[in-house]
Amino acid sequence: MSKDLLIVGVYVDDLIVTGTSESLICTFKREIQNMFDTSDLGRLSYYLGIEVHQSEKGNTIDQSGYAKKILQTARMADCNPSKYPMEPKLHLSKDEEGVPTNAIEHRRLIGSLRYITHTRPDLGYSVGLVSRYMASPKESHYKAFKQILRYIKGTMSYGPFYHKGGNGRLHGYSDSSHGMDPDDRKGTTGMAFYFSGNLITWCLQKQRTVALSSYEAEFMAATSAACQALWLRNLLVDLTGWEAQRVKLYVDNKSAISLMKNPVFHGRSKHIDTKFHFIRECIEEGSIYIEHISGKEQKADILTKALPKLKFLEMRD
Structure with missing residues (x-):
């Protein structure tokens, strides 16, 4: 029994193929191409908005391109970068007496930020906190949201590194x-x-x-x-x-x-x-x-x- 391992990740019509044997991977791709009309895009570099950078030491993933689109959508592509996504010990609340902001745009941008947390654990808490107030966003919430965007501006290429072995x-x-x-x-x-x-x-x-x-x-x-x-x-x-x-x-x-x-x-x-x-x-x-x-x-x-x-x-x- 072979000890080689082949793993195929499938999302709709996009596939990622990896394994312990390059020959096994090539065999799988040939069989798939005989059954379906497919395109072999080579080594993984981009998948569902996530960019993959492969090297001899390991792989890094990030969403720099997606982050740039978020900043452009929020009209903050030229904002000043920040070193931190949220002020220490910041406590947001419902702020019932606060000035309301554009709820539709706020929710749309928050949704985009939630997707970028797939490669950015450093944004997890700050994005999660502002997400709690999407129902009725106020200026205090929008201010915290803009702080996150300024942080992204200065850290767009950040992402986890996965070393070999x-x-x-x-x-x-x-x-x-x-x-x-x-x-x-x-x-x-x-x-x-x-x-x-x-x-x-x-x-x-x-x-x-x-x-x-x-x-x-x-x-x-x-x-x-x-x-x-x-x-x-x-x-x-x-x-x-x-x-x-x-x-x-x-x-x-x-x-x-x-x-x-x-x-x-x-x-x-x-x-x-x-x-x-x-x-x-x-x-x-x-x-x-x-x-x-x-x-x-x-x-x-x-x-x-x-x-x-x-x-x-x-x-x-």
Whole structure:
């Protein structure tokens, strides 16, 4: 049985073909061309608005062309660039008494910004925050939105770099903010996962439940990250045929880790929805391993809050 691997990514009529054997890839392309009218565009350089730059050391992806179109649409192609997408500790609210702006144009541009976050985790929190106020945008929201565009102006070619090789291990980072939304006091869950040292997926989401403390917010965030970790682990098994591995998840709150591992703490968390205790089972069966990490090294931190300027640059790097 051959150990060669062929992976085909399909979106409508666009295909990406990759694998461990160049001859296998060529054979697949010949067979496809015999069955359908296709065009071989060679090495991957552009796909669904994402630009791919391949080199001997690895690959970089970005959306510089798409970013330029957003700036032109917003009539900010000649704006002054900014080093940061959002002012540190900025707290936007519904601003009921604020001056309204053009809601249709605002929503259209926000939608474009959400697409660019596919290659820009550094924009995740700021874009997610302004997206919460699309229903009735005010001048305060538009001001924050323009700050993001000025940041994009100075960082259009930025994107993740994927180096070759690695140990084939999957690990993730889980973080949460607590009570930072002035309207409903819900926190934000942030998670980032790395495979062989390369950032492969990231996510941030407003929590549906109000946490009574920071460690509860971290506990809920870690549970969401555990679900994502298991899905990624199973996806790797399906793609590679490797044996399922134990995923390491880094959390920067010791009280949250104690709540995950120690049943004695359960009495202090009975009010937390039962679904969030799913992570306990994952730890007990060995599919997830929780490890404490310093807040200074918490890579998901950039997804949960507007960081101080120096911390933002460090986390972005």
